[in-house]
Amino acid sequence: MADADFIPKAALAVPARDSAHARLRLIRTPSIGPVTYRQLLARFGSAEAALDAIPLLARRGGGRPPILADPREIAREIARVAELGAGYLFLDDPDYPPLLAQLENAPAALIARGDLRLTRRPCVAIVGARNASAAACRFARELGVHLGEGGATVVSGLARGVDTAAHVGSLGTGTVGVIACGIDVVFPPENAVLQEQVAARGLLLAEQPPGTEPRARHFPFRNRIIAGLSSGTVVVEAAPRSGSLITARLAGEAGREVMAVPGSPLDPRAQGCNLLIREGATLVQNADDILQQIGPIDPRMVRAPASDYAAAPPLDASDAIRRDVERLLGPVAVPVDELIRQSGHAPASVSMVLLELELAGRLERHAGGRVSLIG
Structure with missing residues (x-):
């Protein structure tokens, strides 16, 4: 789909009134999450103004101001992202994935390598067990092929098992890999070649800064991006308490379609899917079932986020x-x-x-x- 280092210029741009450096200082400050970031920019109009206001706001809240991210670390991160041939996507950039932007806790910034146009097509997440059966991996791979032929982009997490199979099946038609580590880190190690192929022929996305090793706490954040990018999420084999079911739950909470492939009640890896179906998820048996379920993409869904973070009137509380x-x-x-x-x-x-x-x-x-x- 694209050359390895292809990033539309808009993905690298930051509004003239603001700097990537200031925005990243907010985003990389541990106590400032996506919701707080949105509120700060909506209230103060720019990252620079928000940074100046934080000490006063913290004192009003009865505590000490947070320790802001080190400017030198931010400068090193920006240089590293450029060195990797990647770019930043900030929440109000025109190329920010439109469905993802609808989430209340959408990432304030993503790091991207690849073809951003893939997120403007109908996206379907395929997730499932890391220790998936051979039959499930084959089915996920075939779903990837047929969904791509049907005009959809396949989204998954580059994990072992079902994720890997889904990416392999959709490499030729459009795939998005969302990772729980830095964009220059490979996990699992055996997917090094596949991850590079996804970046070269599809799109690779990371919320964490370069060099970040995957930690357990990062995967739920990764899962919300997978669900948020997609019109629907399909689960192909999953244990009852698995990350795949977390992704499905997040998709449901976001108002997206939740689908599952039924399996044998004798296979523990199918229990999660069967549970989802019992609780109301749509049973799917092939790619046509999925494409019919998500339907044609609504043109309103591919518009850029409406908010430009214009400064709000003073609303300080008494x-x-x-x-x-x-x-x-x-x-x-x-x-x-x-x-x-x-x-x-x-x-x-x-x-x-x-x-x-x-x-x-x-x-x-x-x-x-x-x-x-x-x-």
């Missing part, structure tokens, strides 16, 4: 609002919508209090738009 919101918070995670309802304050003011608490290290964000106090 001490009374801070007291009301903190009183409603505790160690049990609650939806932000519930905090707004019970406090009776404007959503923007409540969001500002939560932002201050998070930057002060006193708030934790959870899946599903829930928050809790730390300690």
Whole structure:
């Protein structure tokens, strides 16, 4: 599909009002996640202004300011990405994957090598067991071939087993590999050639900075990207408590199609798929079933994200609002919508209090738009 180092120029661009360096300092600061990043840029209009405001916000939240990412480390990262022939995709870039941008916790930045146009086609995630049976791997490979022939891009995680088979089947027609490590790190090691092929003929994406080795905590983040890129997720063999089922759950939470291939009740590797079907996932037996399920792509889905992070009007919360919101918070995670309802304050003011608490290290964000106090 593309030369090894092909990255559309837009993927490397950053809006003139902002710098990649400043954005990455926010993104690489441990206490600033995707939701907080969005809120900071929406509130202050630029990464530079947000960086300047963080100490004051943290003090208002009753804690110490977070230690921002070292500028020298950021400069080294940017140089390394360029050296690898890769580029950055920031959340409001026109080439940022449009379906992924719809997630509340979409990655603030991705590192990409390959053909970004593949994410503008209907995308289908194929995931499954690492210790998959030979039959499951063959089926996943055939799905990859036929989905590509049907005009879809196949998305997977470059893991052993089903992921590997899906990528091999779709190399000739369009495949996207999402990895849980740096874009210059190969995992598993035996997929070194395949990972390079995916970057050369398809698209390789990483959220972690170069040089990052895969850790268990990185894989759920990787899985949300796989699910978020795709109109539907297909599970081909999976144990009941597997990462593949996490991907399927994330796809369902994002409002995407969840599909599963049935298997023998005597095979433990099929139990996860059979469980998904029992809980309402669509049973699929071939690529046509999948293509019919996701349907033709809606042109509205391929538009660039609408937000340009224009500065919002000042919405600083009063001490009374801070007291009301903190009183409603505790160690049990609650939806932000519930905090707004019970406090009776404007959503923007409540969001500002939560932002201050998070930057002060006193708030934790959870899946599903829930928050809790730390300690």
